[in-house]
Amino acid sequence: MTDTTAVPVFPPPTVTTADRREVADGVHLIPDGGVPLVPNIGIVVGDEAALVIDTGLGPANGERVLAAAREVAGGRRLFLTTTHYHSEHSMGAQAFRGHATFIANRAQRDEQRDTGAQHVGFAASISPVFADLLADAEFVEPDLVYERELELDLGGRTVRLLHDGPGHTAGDQFVYLPDEGVLFAGDVIENQLCPVIEHWSPGGVNAWLDQLDLLGRLNPATIVPGHGAVGGPDLIGEYRDWFTELRSRTLAARSAGTPVAEYGPAVIAELLAQRPGWGNGAFAHLAVESLDAELSRAADDRWRTGLETITGEMGVAPEEALGLLTTMAGDRAAAQAVNAAGEAWSGRGLSRRERSLAILTILAASREPIERLRPNIRYALRNGVSARDLDSLASLLFVYSGTPTGIWTARTFHEELAAAAASH
Numbered sequence: 001m002t003d004t005t006a007v008p009v010f011p012p013p014t015v016t017t018a019d020r021r022e023v024a025d026g027v028h029l030i031p032d033g034g035v036p037l038v039p040n041i042g043i044v045v046g047d048e049a050a051l052v053i054d055t056g057l058g059p060a061n062g063e064r065v066l067a068a069a070r071e072v073a074g075g076r077r078l079f080l081t082t083t084h085y086h087s088e089h090s091m092g093a094q095a096f097r098g099h100a101t102f103i104a105n106r107a108q109r110d111e112q113r114d115t116g117a118q119h120v121g122f123a124a125s126i127s128p129v130f131a132d133l134l135a136d137a138e139f140v141e142p143d144l145v146y147e148r149e150l151e152l153d154l155g156g157r158t159v160r161l162l163h164d165g166p167g168h169t170a171g172d173q174f175v176y177l178p179d180e181g182v183l184f185a186g187d188v189i190e191n192q193l194c195p196v197i198e199h200w201s202p203g204g205v206n207a208w209l210d211q212l213d214l215l216g217r218l219n220p221a222t223i224v225p226g227h228g229a230v231g232g233p234d235l236i237g238e239y240r241d242w243f244t245e246l247r248s249r250t251l252a253a254r255s256a257g258t259p260v261a262e263y264g265p266a267v268i269a270e271l272l273a274q275r276p277g278w279g280n281g282a283f284a285h286l287a288v289e290s291l292d293a294e295l296s297r298a299a300d301d302r303w304r305t306g307l308e309t310i311t312g313e314m315g316v317a318p319e320e321a322l323g324l325l326t327t328m329a330g331d332r333a334a335a336q337a338v339n340a341a342g343e344a345w346s347g348r349g350l351s352r353r354e355r356s357l358a359i360l361t362i363l364a365a366s367r368e369p370i371e372r373l374r375p376n377i378r379y380a381l382r383n384g385v386s387a388r389d390l391d392s393l394a395s396l397l398f399v400y401s402g403t404p405t406g407i408w409t410a411r412t413f414h415e416e417l418a419a420a421a422a423s424h
Helices: 059-073 106-126 128-134 205-218 234-255 260-273 281-314 318-329 331-347 352-365 370-382 387-401 403-423
Strands: 021-024 027-030 041-045 049-053 077-081 101-105 144-146 149-153 158-162 174-177 182-186 222-225
Touching: 021 222, 027 059, 041 059, 041 174, 049 059, 059 077, 101 106, 101 149, 106 128, 106 144, 144 149, 174 205, 182 205, 205 234, 205 281, 222 234, 234 260, 234 281, 260 281, 281 318, 281 331, 352 370, 352 387, 370 403, 387 403
Parallel strands: 049 077, 077 101, 101 144, 182 222
Antiparallel strands: 021 027, 027 041, 041 049, 149 158, 158 174, 174 182
């Protein structure tokens, strides 16, 4: 019996240097031509040196890019950098050995060491053509490693290399030319292509949104995406809308108790229906699965942090603390108190005063017995909470927790304030 299963046929991912053009004076682009696994490649030329951005898939493509760089840069010194470690962006770097100084951020270098072989194997498995291009590919260690930002002077032209944490990958790098307003965004932005989040990526939807916020603050006039046509700042908004809608729909489905296997396809179908020209749809489910896992981890971390925080302040075991809160306030209010504490502690660094006020609010609103509240009031006063803070908190409790709670809380606050004043 003949196997008639359709096998996708991909065109060879050949970098076509003949299509090279300028997106600004001295800023050259070798476009991807809409071919899968061909990135947009940049060559930025200054008076004294030139910077090559990304290499193409495999050493043969790297040789083509090196030749194009020599053609426009002449005898100037060459630098090479890669927007991230993925094979089509970095696995032609060996062609530049002895010809260019290779620059990468530390996170990208470490990610290449840790998971580069995994991505090469993934790319090679897609097509025999891809496998052939990668057959002789070698990993290249960068000559110069930086942490968060490096400013490169090419002679009359400044280029900023920026790394601000994970997004598409752990080591995403942006190449920004501030004078020209040109941004090479790597795969954090792809024009009319669904963003791809691999299962092994340390980034995620929320981290990706943080990266888009950074790019928005740069305020670029021209954006060269990792793949797809060159565009303007609207590309940032398009990706932000995608992720924001994805997160909103995912949160709604999870709140209704729907498992990701059920809601995922529907969410993706809705997003793609609004973007009929977008490609990479076959990979869109990865973003939903990644976000679902991310939210599950965050919920677990928030609950654990909140319970540990309240337990520490009450001075009892976690089971006893949760039991006391539940007895006094009910299951729903107890859960809200734990999650609120976890949110406050996980979301940002709080001062000792802010932590004490948060704990007092949780305990008082949960109608914690007065004798359990008193030591926390004393602790709060030592942490810089003032009489005015306590009066304001008591007033809020009058409004939101009812008159009895507000009265006995205010009375207890003032008793402890008087005791503290007498002790001095």
